[in-house]
Amino acid sequence: MESTGPKHPATMKILLIITTICLHTGLVFAQVGASDEQRVQATLQQATVFLTRAQLSAQAIATLDAGTTRLVIDNAPAQTDPQSIQVSGKGDAIIQGVQFRTNYLTKATKPASLQRLEDSLRANREAYELLTVQEDVLQQEKKLILANQQVGGKTTGTTVKEVADMAAFYRERLTKIGQELLFLNRRMVEQKKRVDRLDAQVNEQNAKRERPVGEIEVTLTAKSRTTVELELSYVVGNAGWSPIYDVRVRDAKGPASMAYKAQVYQNTGFDWQNVRLILSTANPALPGYQPQLSPDYIGFYEPRPRFKSAAIQELNESVAAEPAGGAQRMMSKPSAAPAPQLVNTATVTQAVDQPTNVSFVIAIPYTILTNGRPQLVDVQTAELPAIYRYELTPKLDNDAFLTAQITGWDKLNLLNGPARIYFEGTFVGESKINLTEAKDTLGLSLGRDKRIVAKREQIEDVNSRKTIGSNQREGHAYRISLRNTRQEPVNLTIYDQIPVSTDSRIEVALTDAGGAELTPETGKLTYRLTLQPGESRALTFRYEIKFPKGRVLDQ
Known part of the structure; x- marks a missing residue:
């Protein structure tokens, strides 16, 4: 039977020592676990917004105890690109490591x-x-x-x-x-x-x-208690900007006023409160290296046999014989590069100021809410010389359209984008700035003008059809009537056309251009003239079609 009497004093002493050691060890572990991580929030200072994505620059201040501290910046967006995180700053400490992690338990700060x-x-x-x-x-x-x-x-x-x-x-x-x-x-x-x-x-x-938030963990080592100022930069998704323009023309004599604006949006989960904005034309989502051409081989098509070739069979056997360790070596990820020291960290911002990109530093701070809705930001304004002409295509529309041929636009670093057009203080519609089609001048339509009266009609008594030998000939004539009811002269460009043959047996000849320039490839007729106030003018052109007798034209 087991004894229930008092234990030996030596046994009691051993148990007491073990219990004391265990309690002390647990207390030490608890103290280390509670003190080696310190949470701080970074203050957003600047946002460099690319066409897609944005680089955020923030500042965090913390006081470190002697030893190693894991400093956790807990207000980073979950869309942060871990490879883009850069940390620098001031303080008597050494950065041992930087890593990004996702926190699924904590909600984002209430904006x-x-x-x-x-x-x-x-x-x-x-x-x-x-x-x-x-x-x-x-x-x-x-x-x-x-x-x-x-x-x-x-x-x-x-x-x-x-x-x-x-x-x-x-x-x-x-x-x-x-x-x-x-x-x-x-x-x-x-x-x-x-x-x-x-x-x-x-x-x-x-x-x-409810979406997860991001955390940037910075591991620092200090010899004694010290205060550090960290400068952080990182690239985030769900942000970007696109251009939009306001073009205002007071009258058809003076320059055009162009307001260059940016539609900035972000949905990172955190409001950007009174931050310094820099808009960059760079796009980090695109590769930064030039593609290289590979040889483009050509040969005759040879049907592939359905059985495996000896070379493929041998390759499959060699892969199957590879030990498991070899596969693990092939699948293993490269080790992360060590974090830079506190005094020599480069920032992503430096890549923006390259000859291939343009940055616009916005003069005043802006607040961009995390709602995904565009916020208009003024970029720059300019007065640009413009030449105004009225263009008409009376075959399709009798109205005249006022157009502005703008010069000097190439000095503004414009991008393709929509343009809102205002003429004589009235909104006339939207246009589009397409730099791929612009040359020395940038053409913009300023809307319709009913004070230029135009009419296109076929001259019936001139049209004729006659047979000569084995061919038929058709004659066609059109008249374009113009009148300027404005109080000042107007420059007009009128467009019309004659048919273009797609069959060698059909011949089309312009017999009377009426002062128009002909583009033979397209059959386009272009008239350029000036109408004085109250002046009327008629433009007439004639053409003839020759084709084999007995055939019907498809027009």
Whole structure:
């Protein structure tokens, strides 16, 4: 039977020592686990926005104890490119490592835009609740009046005047209550719609906060307690910008005013509050190396046999015989490069200032909310010389279109993008700046002008068809009538055309150009002229088609 008496003193001493050691070790581990990680938030200072993606520059300040500290910057976007993270700064410490990790447990910091939405939702809900209270009071008053319709007591009679006065009171008060309830119900419906819209918007913003956030872990070593200032830069997705232009023309005599704007957007999960903006025409998503041509071999097609060749069979056997360690060596990822020292870290921003890219440093800070909606940012404005002409294609449209041929645009580092056109203070429509089609001048349409009257008609009495030998000949003639009802001269360019033959048996000859320039490849006719105020002019052109007798033309 096992003894239940007191243990030997030596045994008790050994157990006490072991217990003390275990408790001390656990306490040390707990202290190390609690003290080797320090969380800080970085303050966003600058955003260099590319056409797609953006490079964020932030600053973090922390006080380190002697030894090794894992500094965790916990307000980095989850879309951060880990390969782009660069850390530098000031302080008596050494950076041992930098890594990026994703935190699925912590929500993103509530942005100021969401806080404003929640405040507005709260105020509107309180306003709706106040309206419901007012409605309830009116309903209770109505019930009270209806429940007390008896006039006078049971023992005495009621005079006609008392009945009339009470009826007037009921009529006046119940009518007033009905009007107030009607007005109140309308307000409640509108207020409820406002609350529902705000509630949906808040829910959408909160749903975005459910996404994981990023964390940048910086491991530092310090000999003694010290304060460090870290400068961080990293590239994030879900951000970018695109150009848009406002072109304003006061009249058809002066220069054109061009406002270069940028539509900047970001949906990183964090608002960019009062940051310094730099817009870059670079696109980090594209490869930065020039593609190289490989030999383009040509030969005769040879059907491939369905059986495996001896070389392929031998290759398959050699792969199958490869030990497992070889496969692991082939699949293993290259080891990460060591983090740079605190004093010699390069930043991605330096790559922006290259001859192949253009950067626009915005003069004032901007706030870009994390909602994915474009924020207009003014880039630059310029007055550009312009030559104005009216262009007409009366075969398709009798209206004249005012166009501006702008010069000097090549000095503004423009990009392809939409342009909103304003002429004489009125918005006339949207156009598109297409630099691939621009040469010395950039052409923009300024809209229609009904004061240039044009009409195209076929001259019936000139058209003819006759047979000469084995061929038929058709003669065609058209007249374009023009009139300038403006109070100043206008430069006109008129376009028309003659058919172009696709068969050698069909010949088309321009017999009278009427002063037009012919482009034989396309059959395009171009007239250039100036019309004085009130002047009218007629343009006539003729052409003849020759083709074999008995055939029908397909026009």
